[in-house]
Amino acid sequence: MRVFGEFIREICVYPHPIFPKGAMFNLLPQGSVSSPAGFTAVAIPTGLKKDKQLDLALVYSERDCACAAVFTTNQVVAAPVIVDRETLAMNNTAIRAVVANAKNANACTGEPGLASARETQRLTAVALDIRPDQVLLLSTGVIGVQLPMDKIRAGVETAGAILQRKEAKEQREERGREAAQAIMTTDTRPKHLAVAVELPGGVVTIGGMAKGAGMIHPNMATMLAVITTDARIAPDVLQTMLGTAVHHSFNRISVDGDTSTNDTVLLLANGVSGTAVADAHSHTLFTDALAFVCTELAKMIVKDGEGATKFVEIQVTGAATDADAHAIANTIATSPLVKTAFAGSDPNWGRILAAAGRAGIPFNQNETSLWVNIPGAKRRQLVAQGTPTDYQEVDAAHIFAQPEFQVKLQVGMGMGTAVVWTCDLSQEYVSINADYRT
């Protein structure tokens, strides 16, 4: 077991409620949803994507899983979200499989789309010899087009057949990574990892995969994540843990309530390790590791944002409440003018203050201070108490030209703080999104 204290400090440059210094777990960067015991994954090409690219992923547990989920808060929800909500309302203790397809979101497809989702659930159950209410669905891709059920039907059958095979551990790990590849849309790289956590009762593993791209921020590029663990955890505890982890990770890259028609995070716990997360100490260790997995996946999503060339951490301090700080940080992080300034390496910090000022949160502009820095390096103050400092333009420009930098805005003397992660808005982003369907 290695101690990742340094690493954790680095990813958590700002005091973070989730990661106490010295949290202990073993990072498995090549890990995936199939790393935890008892989970298998398979990915196949169904023809939804061109050129036989992987586009359908199946995650399967040999035992019943407790399941927690966080869904989009959009008023317009895709058919798979409707079906998953229904399914989990009936059964959150015996989930066995998640089937995910890329290229078609099955959103805004009305009754026919809902029928297709239910049919996918039924077909998967038949292929895996389980009940339909043990299958969850994920879809991502274009909105408003009916799911081509012939491709889905053949795909699910093929995937089910592959899952029957007995395969070596390496092969299984590889398939887990392929699943992360299958759910990609405009993502340029698969997003997956796993961690092993030493609990008092034994070692458990948490694996995860995600897809994002889009600018994520304030828009509805779909964010999907599947997290698996072989720990044994009660569903209600699991839901609380996931809620906390999502709040400090995926919600830091997407405005609260400001989500796509399909956004979904699923957490499945099958208990195959035999180790339970029951006592308070295990609970803390597991929650830390889960938050780490979610944060890493969230940051992978931002770094792989459409056309992104910069990864910027926005810290807001001194607000009345954390929620106020979060609102201000989100407004900065989603401002096209701020994001284009990042793209142009232009230290046009006035745009940062102006964005903060329209977040709807009262503060006194004469109490605002602004710093920027390269991670690990000394902060440079650009604004002190509402007035520009005598900083050198060349120094500020140097920081804004980095692929990663941090912005800290203090808006007063309150205790409210927040950190969010964002990327720049480049011409490439426009190009990708203007031509998405063509």
Add this chain to the structure above:
Amino acid sequence: MRVFGEFIREICVYPHPIFPKGAMFNLLPQGSVSSPAGFTAVAIPTGLKKDKQLDLALVYSERDCACAAVFTTNQVVAAPVIVDRETLAMNNTAIRAVVANAKNANACTGEPGLASARETQRLTAVALDIRPDQVLLLSTGVIGVQLPMDKIRAGVETAGAILQRKEAKEQREERGREAAQAIMTTDTRPKHLAVAVELPGGVVTIGGMAKGAGMIHPNMATMLAVITTDARIAPDVLQTMLGTAVHHSFNRISVDGDTSTNDTVLLLANGVSGTAVADAHSHTLFTDALAFVCTELAKMIVKDGEGATKFVEIQVTGAATDADAHAIANTIATSPLVKTAFAGSDPNWGRILAAAGRAGIPFNQNETSLWVNIPGAKRRQLVAQGTPTDYQEVDAAHIFAQPEFQVKLQVGMGMGTAVVWTCDLSQEYVSINADYRT
């Protein structure tokens, strides 16, 4: 006096509370702030912009003006906004001049910036032989840089000297148009017009100029407008009229409360025509004409948005309240994914529904319907009761390829409606904003 019934119907394709059919006024497209009697304008180059471009404008009234104003709701406000608010709190009955500079917003400049603004007010008063509290200020441009007072000082003196000259009407009209040019930043063309309105008591004129650019929507590209009239109107009535007109015009291109550090709309009424707006009928006629001036200026701003190649009208109907409809329309109009789809002429209408769904307003997706059309042409329905119609992709693509088109989203059976105007988000936008200061 010509009747602009047809024209009004065209600019007002959607039932609009402001323009009853048959509103009567004479449009003067080449008119400006100097069209109303008793107003003069002058524009000069001070060196703030390069190559002797006009960058300082002075609008002067030979008589005291009642003045109404609408300012940004941003928490961070520029020095000129602070000074104008203070000034109008003391004196909204005897304003004589507005001095505006481009290239520097005098925002986020702290105490030194505030001192510069007060100095500008004082210098202008001296140059025009009026009191400082009779001078209002406007600034637009880069944030966080101190105003170069040597240029402002020399500029105000020169402008004041030019104003002393007796000039022919044509010359005066020309200077009014030049003032609109002087306040441009990334605008590609000056924005000005005037209308003559026949009231029972006589003809009055309303002139206006504005600058916008930026994407305007959700961001803080400064929107400035100065509107002048030779009608005689009490300040409190004037303020109510301006509030209504702004609500239905400039607030339709900029999210409520979602404004820059400098946004300002000023309305000055000097009464030189001798005609009062006192009775109810005059009030209605004048309000219509004022709303028309504001709407035209607002639409000019959108059409000249940074990098804009499309002008799109978003209509939302069937919401519970107008405010709900407005919130949904604004979310659609400001969505980068929607705006990039517009740029790419991609009828990816799913993004429109998904944006609507994250506006924070509850509605039932199974009751949503969507139409698109070229202005004046028949609407084409893409979504009926939450399900795609069997429309032809080529027909939808044809509409999205137009320089102007309309989108209508019905979200239920409520009476709430709203219309907003937006433009596309092009690579040119990113290019302009990434390199703004360089």
